[in-house]
Amino acid sequence: DTAVSQTPKYLVTQMGNDKSIKCEQNLGHDTMYWYKQDSKKFLKIMFSYNNKELIINETVPNRFSPKSPDKAHLNLHINSLELGDSAVYFCASSQGVTQYFGPGTRLTVL
Amino acid sequence: GIQVEQSPPDLILQEGANSTLRCNFSDSVNNLQWFHQNPWGQLINLFYIPSGTKQNGRLSATTVATERYSLLYISSSQTTDSGVYFCAEDSNYQLIWGAGTKLIIKP
Numbered sequence: 001d002t003a004v005s006q007t008p009k010y011l012v013t014q015m016g017n018d019k020s021i022k023c024e025q026n027l028g029h030d031t032m033y034w035y036k037q038d039s040k041k042f043l044k045i046m047f048s049y050n051n052k053e054l055i056i057n058e059t060v061p062n063r064f065s066p067k068s069p070d071k072a073h074l075n076l077h078i079n080s081l082e083l084g085d086s087a088v089y090f091c092a093s094s095q096g097v098t099q100y101f102g103p104g105t106r107l108t109v110l
Numbered sequence: 111g112i113q114v115e116q117s118p119p120d121l122i123l124q125e126g127a128n129s130t131l132r133c134n135f136s137d138s139v140n141n142l143q144w145f146h147q148n149p150w151g152q153l154i155n156l157f158y159i160p161s162g163t164k165q166n167g168r169l170s171a172t173t174v175a176t177e178r179y180s181l182l183y184i185s186s187s188q189t190t191d192s193g194v195y196f197c198a199e200d201s202n203y204q205l206i207w208g209a210g211t212k213l214i215i216k217p
Binding site: 033040041042043044045048056058088090092097098099100101103104106 | 141143145147151152153154155158194196198200202204205207209210212
């Protein structure tokens with residue numbers, strides 16, 4: 001049973017396109033996150049939702065829009081993709097301090 | 111905000127060796143966590159260790175909160191220990207991450 005799942009695992013697309021990444025957790029956690037990991041492996045928080053409400057919105061272009069239809073899902077929609085958006089995007093969830101990560105989505109923008 | 115520094119940035123060892131990874135913080139430590147990212151990219155939480163020492167098999171971690179550092183010990187390394195080890199401190203619902211230590215265990 002996968003605790004935190006993401007789809008798709010790989011995403012290759014052209015500049016200017018719009019794409020979405022989905023995340024689901026079956027742990028019953030209240031808080032979910034999106035992280036971006038760049039080519040140097042540096043991890044940076046993008047968004048955090050607690051009980052479907054946005055609680056962290058770091059300096060991220062407004063082309064990125066998270067949506068939480070319910071407590072178990074946090075999707076990431078990206079408009080007008082740019083080359084610099086190429087990275088691995090991780091979803092995570094937590095109940096308390098310990099965070100559990102999804103497998104990541106490798107986004108390549110051509 | 112809090113700064114997290116990890117050392118060494120890279121470490122190459124033979125199978126069976128022991129290693130110590132360090133994490134220094136610029137501010138007080140309250141919710142330190144250690145993670146392992148395996149060569150396939152999966153991030154696994156190893157320890158939640160705000161203070162004291164914990165052990166899990168060949169891995170153990172110690173946090174000295176008063177001196178703002180944490181250590182991760184890996185004993186009798188195996189090739190499956192390869193990957194990047196991150197420490198992170200929780201601050202206002204977000205994790206502040208170190209840059210990681212890339213560990214390569216050679217057979």
